[in-house]
Amino acid sequence: MNFRQFAVHNVLRNKRIYMAxxxxxxxxxxxxxxxxxxxFHPDLQGELVSSSGTLSRLGTIGMQVSEVIIFVFSFFFLLYSVGAFLKLRKKEFGILILLGMSRNQLNRMLFVENAWIGFAALAFGIGIGLIFSKLILLASARLLSIQEGLRFYVPLKAVLLTAIAxxxxxxxxxxxxxxxAGKERVAELIRSEDKPKPEPAASxxxxxxxVLxxxxxxxxxxxxxxxxxHTSFQQLLGGVVLAIAGTYLLFTQTSVYLLRALRGSKLFLRRTNLLTISELTYRMKDNAAxxxxxxxxxxxxFTGIGTTLALGDPGLASMVNPYAYSYSAGEDQSFGxxxxxxxxxxxxxxGYSYKAHAMLPLSTEGGYTVVRLSExxxxxxxxxxxxxxxxxxxxMFLTPSYVWQKEDMDQAGYPPGPVELIIGNQKASPHFVKYAPRIVLPDIGYAxxxxxxxxxxxxxxxxYADPLYKTYLFTVPDWHKAVGVSRELMESINNDGQNGDYLRSLSLEWLSSKQKNGILFIVSGLVGIVFFTFAASTIYFRLYADMDRDEKQYGMIAKVGLSGKELSRIMTRQLFLMFFVPLAMAFVHSTVAFVALQRLVGYSILANSLKIFGAFAAIQLAYFLVARxxxxxxxxRKIS
Incomplete structure (x- = not known):
């Protein structure tokens, strides 16, 4: 067996811990x-189909930023995982050095092992990507609302970039x-697994x-x-930093302190709780980071994916303008x-049902826009x-015409007292008597x-001396499905500018927004999935890092009467906390973020939040059951 074969054999022998x-x-x-x-897709290099060059540039920038995020985060994650596995093999390194292996040979062996794993993962990852490339393109075309789809192509540049990076x-x-690997002495390496752990302490x-x-x-x-x-981005960043610092102390201090406090309770002495709580105290301290x-x-x-799903919701688009079509007629009323x-x-x-009514707004000299009560x-x-x-x-009563206006009015209410309305030689001074918070008359009264x-x-x-222009507003129940009709109407009406009329389509505006949000979803969704996968793998590393110690510990306890059923109960509790305590904390953080976002946009994102939480909780539950x-x-098997 040559040196390279020896290194590869080491990887295969430790495949259980290296698999994650x-x-x-x-x-x-x-x-x-x-x-x-x-x-590098040809359809995304110029203009997105049925979209604009701006969307294409946004998509390109988003993809480039995501590549950098994945690369940087992968570096730190893989560095962490390799370090965790090296700690598990310290005794093995000590024995190899004791048998005559030099430090340079040990370093060379570790280099060959990790290079072999890395290039095997590179080939496997690119291979799986190529196999599912057509499915990826179909899903991406759907997310970007590209009607003609994204054609399949041979991604040589993508393969080359991935292989090099x-x-x-x-x-x-x-x-x-x-x-x-460190420079510890042989005796320390061999005794690394036998060193007793210090008593967990917390302030x-x-x-x-x-908590504070x-x-x-x-x-x-x-x-x-x-x-x-009245706030700034620095304030938001400060709040996030405080929450992150609190999370770190919560796991490193508060959790250990509460578990130690349980030792003085009657619960601690009930059945196998003594063993469970004592072991959890050590696990929480070891696994806090x-x-x-x-x-x-x-x-x-969670927050990235949930926010993107909320931004792509049709309900959010209709907040700004709730009408499927807004037709501004020209001076020729009969043509309108x-x-x-x-x-x-x-x-x-x-096949679409609809309702249509006109609105005739008048602008006053004071900046207000007035509309009939009947309209x-x-x-x-x-x-x-x-x-x-x-x-x-x-x-008279005040009503918002813009989302920002509604937000201001929600906080300030309506101004008291009379307001003078002047149009030409006509004047009136009605009182504001109420505030109607719904956007019923969109995009007319900026003041x-x-x-x-x-x-x-x-x-x-x-x-009023100027010509009067009516605006006809159409409500259509399934407006987001009427993309084809909207395109035909926009082409036939807006391409002829001789009559001064203009048509707006909510479905086409939402489609453009959805394409932007589709790019965001691809970017944040895949990055979020990578982050969650790394998080689950981190738990896997810690689980198997403690496996040898668990075998010895529970093997000794089994000799004094620990049954298989009791072992199963103890491990289930410990693993449940390992898998779901961090997830529960992530849910709390994301819930705060979603509630704040809902306040910002004024639109309920509860349904999207529940979808995200439910999907990731189900994945984590499946992972927990398999790991348990x-x-x-x-x-x-080891203690029997």
């Missing part, structure tokens, strides 16, 4: 290759193994500080969301009426809102939209 490292490396390669596949990364990791003050930091971080984030016009990393990384994954009939006929022919109530009824009333010509009685409106209109089964069965 190999699979995580291969998964990183596959995701990196996926981004490269899209980055990760080839360099794996060689760098392999070169650093000699530094991570009561730091335990309380952890978390609460302070959450309060700052909520304050940013509620009073965002791992739990912290898993919680933070998982929270980033013909165009309105044409829009209605096209919708009916395509407001007609449009409100189309949207399913209740009708409003006014007591007379001396009353403020006031609804007045029809009689007062007709009086003020007499002073394999761990318990392995320990039972």
């Amino acid at each position: 490292h190999f699979l995580s490396s291969a998964f990183s390669v596959m995701i990196f290759f996926t981004y490269a596949l899209l980055l 990760f080839g360099v990364l794996f060689l760098l990791i392999a070169s650093l193994t000699s530094i991570m 009561a003050g730091l335990s309380v500080l952890a 930091l978390l609460v302070a971080g959450y309060v700052i984030v909520f304050d940013f969301a509620i009073n965002r016009r 791992t739990f912290f990393i898993v919680a933070v990384v998982s929270a980033v994954a 009426a013909q165009q309105v009939k044409k829009i209605g006929d096209e919708l009916t022919a395509a 407001y109530n007609q449009l409100a009824a189309d949207l399913g809102y209740r009708a409003e009333t006014l007591g007379g010509d001396d009353e 403020g939209t006031a609804v007045i009685t029809d009689r007062l409106f007709d009086k003020l209109k007499q002073g 089964w394999r761990t318990v069965e392995h320990l039972k």
Whole structure:
């Protein structure tokens, strides 16, 4: 057996602990290759199909940024995993040196081992990416709402970029193994597994500080969301940093302190709780850094994917303008009426029901825009809102026309007292009597939209000297499905600018937004999945890092009467906490982020949040059940 075969044999002999490292490396390669596949795609080099050059540039930038994120994060993750495995093999290194292996030979062996694992993962990851490349392109085309799809091509540039990038990364990791292996003496290496662990200690003050930091971080984030016009990005960053610091202290101090406090309770002496709680105290102390990393990384994954899903929701698009079509007629009112009939006929022919009513806004000299009460109530009824009333010509109410306006009015309410409305030689001073918070009259009153009685409106209109232009607003229940009809209407109406009319389509605006959000979803989704995979692999590393110690410990306890059923119960509790305590902390962080986001956008994202939490919880549960089964069965075989 030559030296290279000896190194490869070592990897195969330790395949149980190296498997997670190999699979995580291969998964990183596959995701990196996926981004490269899209980055170099011919259809994404110029314009996105049915989109604009801006979207193409955004997509290219997003892919490039994602490549860098995956590469950098993969480097640190793989460095961590290699370091964890080297610690498990210290006794083996000591024996090899005792048998005559030099330090240089040991370093060379570690280099060959890690290079072999890295290049095997590189080949496997690219191979899997190539196999599923057609499926990836189909899914990406759907997310980007590209009607014609993304054609299949031979991704030579993507393969070359991935091979070079990760080839360099794996060689760098392999070169650093000699530094991570350390320079400990032979006796210390051999006795590394037999050293007793110190008693876990925790500070009561730091335990309380952890809770205070978390609460302070959450309060700052909520304050940013509620009073965002008076805050800064630095404040948001400060809140996140405080929450992260609190999370670290929560795992390193508070969890250990609470478990130690349980030792004085009756619960500690019940059945196998003495063994369970004592072992958990050591595990929490040993795994605190791992739990912290898993919680933070998982929270980033949940928040990124959940936010992108919320941004792509049709309901968020309809917040700005709830109408499927907004047709601004020109000065020729009869021609405008013909165009309105044409829009209605096209919708009916395509099988869409609709309602359409006109709005005639007037701008006053004071900056307000006024609208008839009857027109407001007609449009409100189309949207399913209740009708409003006014007591007379001396009353008016305020309603928002923009999302930012609604947010300001929600906080400030409506201004008291009379306001003078002046149009030409006509004047009126009605009082604001209420605030209607729904956006029923979109995009008209930048300074403020006031609804007045029809009689007062007709009086003020007499002073208006400029031509009057009506806007017809269409409500369509399934507006997001009417993309084809919208394209035809936009081409036939907006391409002829002779009559001064203009048509807006909510479905086409949402489609453009969805393409942007599709890019965000691909970027944040795949990065989030990589982060979550790395987090799960980190738990795997810690689980198998403790396996040899568990075998010895439970083997000795089994000799004094520990049954297989009791072993299964103890390990289930310990593994459950290892898998779900960091996940629960990530859920809490993400929930705070989602609540703050909901406050920012004014739209419920509960459904999207539950989808993300449910999906990742199901994946983690499946992973937990498999890990529990394999761990318990392995320990039972070893101690039987």
